[in-house]
Amino acid sequence: MDFEDTKEEAAFRSEVRAWLDANAPKHLEAELKRASFGSSAIESEDPMAAAKAWQKKKAEAGWACLHWPEEYGGGARTPMERVIWGQEEGAYAALSSPFIIGHGMCGPTVMAWASEEQKQERLPPLASGEEIWCQLFSEPAGGSDLAGLRTRAVKADDGSGDWIVNGQKIWTSGAQHSDWGLLIARTDPDVPKHKGLTMFFLSMKTPGVEVRPIKxxxxxxxxxxxxxxxxxxxxxxxxxxxxxxxxxxxxTLMNERLSIGSGMSTGFPELFEYCLDVEVEGRPAVDDAAVRSKLAQIAVKQSGLKYTGMRALTALSKGETPGPENSIGKLVAGATMQELAMYALDLQGESGVIWDETSPQNGRFQAILMRSPATRIEGGSDEILRNIIGERVLGLPGDIRVDKNVPFKDIPTSGRSKA
Known part of the structure; x- marks a missing residue:
């Protein structure tokens, strides 16, 4: 793959730079650059209002959802143009975090499965940031076994054809800010667990929906x-x-792992910068051979993530859909982020236990460490991703699944009543 811009790509990059220079919210740039994964990006104003304002401005100029068709509010750009935009948007991309699930996961699912009328109605407000979507998948009793979900949807007995849903979801990112949600529920407990599920979308303002944020x-x-x-x-x-x-x-899941894995920063640039500044035994940390060795190890992983993501984008540019290999990026990025944060705190010594305005690097690595365990669970745990890679990428024998052909209602539930 040639990583040099073609003549057309160079012209596109210049167009992007000119627009960003004229329209980016530069008064927020310093805050956005100081932000890290796990900490709030903006404190000087309402972060949600700032995010929606930036998304709306991008949408009005044709820079929203560059990978979507224009009729659904997108930019109809090539995968490489999408990469160029991401490179140039830089720190301002953090403003788009409330829309990642909708743009990267829910939107593509609606685009693939909804009616044309529904696409025309639901996708443009999502692309413009007017509406936010969440993904209602995980459940308390299911763990990483999505097909083991127990939220039930049954047909209403009034002849309307509507569905009545009862149950609970958990770890739903951004649900408290969402207008719509993508919901998977069990509609038939008499068949094996993967076969008795049905997907819906619904307004989060629907009567009977209750959202409780988790501290x-x-x-x-x-x-x-x-x-x-x-x-x-x-x-x-x-x-x-x-x-x-x-x-x-x-x-949804294939797009989820592409979105998370390709867009997840491990924090390596921040660690490298820190090692140039902090002193260990009276010398810059980077002068220490052991520190340089650790930086090199993480740099290799960072490079692998970058080019694995590029391969995925190349596949997309050829009209292919995201595949199981995209689990690699998410698996490696999550573990690397946690490893990096722990190493940064080791370099900080006793001051690493401080997490307030006096913390080294403004508590950046403390924030990453506190948030990083969730990255190894959300979007598929490390164990699930290894199974996917082993079975569907490497062709290794699958795990023994004793419940594979058993009706869901007959699967033991460790003391819980059957569905």
């Missing part, structure tokens, strides 16, 4: 519990056929 160890509440109490969903808001929910969910 995390880093002091934030990015994740939520979501409860469904006799929530009524029209059958017209079903994606795919009844019982086809697992197949629909794979569209």
């Amino acid at each position: 995390q160890v880093n002091g934030q509440s990015g994740f939520n519990e979501v409860f469904f109490n006799d929530v009524r969903i029209p059958d017209s808001q079903r994606l795919g056929d009844v019982g086809q929910g697992w197949q629909v969910s794979l569209t």
